[in-house]
Amino acid sequence: MLSNFKNKKKTNVQQEEQQFVVFSVGKEKFGVDVNQIKQVIPVMETTYIPNSPAFVKGVINLRGDIIPIIDLAGKLSLQRVEVDEEKKRIIIVELKDIQNVGMLVDNVTEMIRIDADEISDAPDLVKAVHSDYIQGVAKVNNQLLILLNLNKVLTSEELIELGNIEF
Secondary structure (H helix, E strand, C coil), X not given: CHHHHHHHHHXXXXXXXXXXXXXXXXXXXXXXXXHHEEEXXXXXXXXXXXXXXXXXXXXXXXXXXXXXXXXXXXXXXXXXXXXXXXXXXXXXXXXXXXXXXXXXXXXXXXXXXXXXXXXXXXXXXXXXXXXXXXXXXXEECCEEEEEECHHHCCCHHHHHHHHCCCC
């Protein structure tokens, strides 16, 4: 009887947990819900697109699909740090059911589980500046992890700009 209780409790805890992919951009660490990510790939050579928005690094050809690459450090106005090119990754996401987009990050470090009750709302100061794409914050290994919603990193206007790029 006691073993059944323990198993039920474990199942409930698992339902309250979320899985996050942890990555770094500049000196900051971020987490993104795994459900937002289609895949993570090594950095590929990008082709520059003239007259594209400043946040677009270029495009890649991924198995026949042309995918715009967003420079996440530039988009989030983060200080750049020197990083081994071998560690850089592109996180592929489907933005608002429009198209696949790659987000260039410095390093994908791990996948972790975070209990829902360990996730806090972003502080008011952060909300005032970046309210749309910061999903919350969590304390992981004595460090604050900023949880992003990659579907909201680009504004509606930027999505329109992105859609108007001719490949």
